[in-house]
Amino acid sequence: MGRNILKYGVIAGLVVAGGMWGTLLAFGKQMPHGWLGMALGYLSMLVALSAVFVGIKHHRDADRGGVIRFWPAFGLGLGISLVAAIFYVLAWELAQATVVGDFAGHYAASAIAQAKAGGADAAALAKLTAQMDEFRRQYADPLFRLPMTFAEVFPVGVLVSLVSAAVLRNPRVLPARG
Structure with missing residues (x-):
């Protein structure tokens, strides 16, 4: 099972990291924020984490005789x-160090500009500016940034794992061909 975790985790990690780098190359230092950034990010995560489904199915069919219970499938x-999320964090750290630079600064400036364009009053802008300054300070700390980055992708993996384990525990769903 460990071999399958590593194999399919690396595949998912490379795909999610590739999606991130593809977005970086397409948009440059100004990563898309708002709904476009979220849509592109979570779409690439779902595509990458389809390796969870494939990995569980392969383990069920090749190693378990076509049958797997929910908990072993969910654990797998x-x-x-987990492996995919670690790849994602490492890819983001590499991107920060080489291409993106001051992500927190770009994000803060974008949020403030969006609030100004939306007609926010001076008090709201002052409050947002203070929040963004605090965010920039926190984001500079790797003990804040690394878990925050991990938490972007791992919950999606938990959801995909739950659905995959629930579906694939039924041996009649996509049965092994023999």
């Missing part, structure tokens, strides 16, 4: 998701 999915 979590392991794959």
Whole structure:
């Protein structure tokens, strides 16, 4: 099972990291914020984490005789998701160090500009500016940034693992071909 976790976790990790780098190359230092950034990010995560489903199915069919219970399948999915999330964090750290630079600064400036364009009053802008200054300070700390980045992708992996384990515990769903 460990071999499957590593194999499919690396595949998912490379896909999610590739999605991140593809977005970086397409948009440059100004990563898309708001709904576009979220849509692109979570779409690439779902595509990458389809490796969870494939990994559980492969383990069920090749190693378990076509049958797997929910908890072992869920555990396998979590392991794959963990490896993928670690790849995602490492890819983001590499992007920060080489291409993105001051993500927190760009994000803060974008949020403030969006609030100004939306007609926010001076008090709301002052409050938002203070919040963004605090965010920039926190984001500079790796003990804040790394878990925050991990938490972007791992919950998606938990959800995909739950659904995959629930579906694939039924041996009649996509049965092994023999």
